[in-house]
Amino acid sequence: MSTYPKVNETKELIKELVSIPSPSGNTAKVIQFVEEYLNSLNVDTKRNRKGGLIATIPGKVENEHRMLTAHVDTLGAMVKEVKKNARLRLDLIGGFRYNSIEGEYCEIHTTTGKKYTGTILMHQTSVHVYKNAGEAERNQKNMEVRIDAKVKNADDVRELGIEVGDFVSFNPRIELTENGFIKSRHLDDKASVAILLQLIKRIKEESITLPYTTHFLISNNEEIGYGGNSNITPETVEYLAVDMGAMGDGQSTDEYTVSICVKDASGPYHYELRKHLVRLAEENNIGYKLDIYPYYGSDASAAIRSGYDIVHGLIGPGIDSSHAFERTHEDSLKETENLLYHYVQSKMISI
Incomplete structure (x- = not known):
């Protein structure tokens, strides 16, 4: 061989x-x-x-x-909506489920070439605030991107240059193990x-x-x-x-x-x-x-x-x-x- x-x-x-x-x-x-x-x-x-x-x-x-x-x-996503709470609603690109990206780090790619990091989370993440944090459905309505920027509302987000239609990519988190495995998105x-x-x-x-x-x-x-x-x-x-x-x-x-x-x-x-x-x-x-x-x-x-x-x-x-x-x-x-x-x-x- x-x-x-x-x-x-x-x-x-x-x-x-x-x-x-x-x-x-x-x-x-x-x-x-x-x-x-x-x-x-x-x-x-x-x-x-x-x-x-x-x-x-x-x-x-x-x-x-x-x-x-x-x-x-x-796989990836697009910005579907800039929400009033300064977070982003997503629309998925490709065939996968929202639960597979919960907690994932991501990047938002603006049309002007700027990039912002963020995290994909349930709106009802905090168990100290939301009684049904573990029961709510992982779907477009409930999941959102928390942007790593000082933003308090939709206008603040748009001032960054983020808008509907911007692409969102997921952190691959690649790891090459000593025994030959390759782990990555x-x-x-x-x-x-x-x-x-x-x-x-x-x-x-x-x-x-x-x-x-x-x-x-x-x-x-x-x-x-x-x-x-x-x-x-x-x-x-x-x-x-x-x-x-x-x-x-x-x-x-x-x-x-x-x-x-x-x-x-x-x-x-x-x-x-x-x-x-x-x-x-x-x-x-x-x-x-x-x-x-x-x-x-x-x-x-x-x-x-x-x-x-x-x-x-x-x-x-x-x-x-x-x-x-x-x-x-x-x-x-x-x-x-x-x-x-x-x-x-x-x-x-x-x-």
């Missing part, structure tokens, strides 16, 4: 990526980071009109293409982005000539459903999304192997491509799990819904507590990267 000598480098890259705020709709800075990383490797890139980034590595065969994608946008899907960037670097460093021209789409609207549904060349035959594997009751996915998705909320993924990925894993002693994600959709399923005539698949590192306080292990990063390494050098499936 091909070794993976640079897992610590991958973890540091994940740390850099999750530290750049990028809720869906406000991803320019992180796209610029990825663009500069790829340009340093002399990889051709271009931006699409949605703000995503496409890197292309020419292959031996130019009339049949592959596309791999991972998304750099994350936004491992969905910045862990996969880091894996793809390391894969591209590896291809360049080892002077590998790919069998097919291969595109790498770093999408920026996946969390809201349409990140990878465009900019797919007519020559593209296989489209592989690299996104987190979801863990929980009844799931096979774990934090130590690569998860190969057989079906999600959009339906089954391409059967022959799935079998091809399994064969590659078994031939190269790569630890993997097959799984179904019942409440999940990927950029690959978005591309299928958009009408593209492609073979689609989905793999990724196993992520615990998705869309909340996420965690994975370096073993899952290794296995995912190794499967991708062999996949991009393999022959396309016969259709």
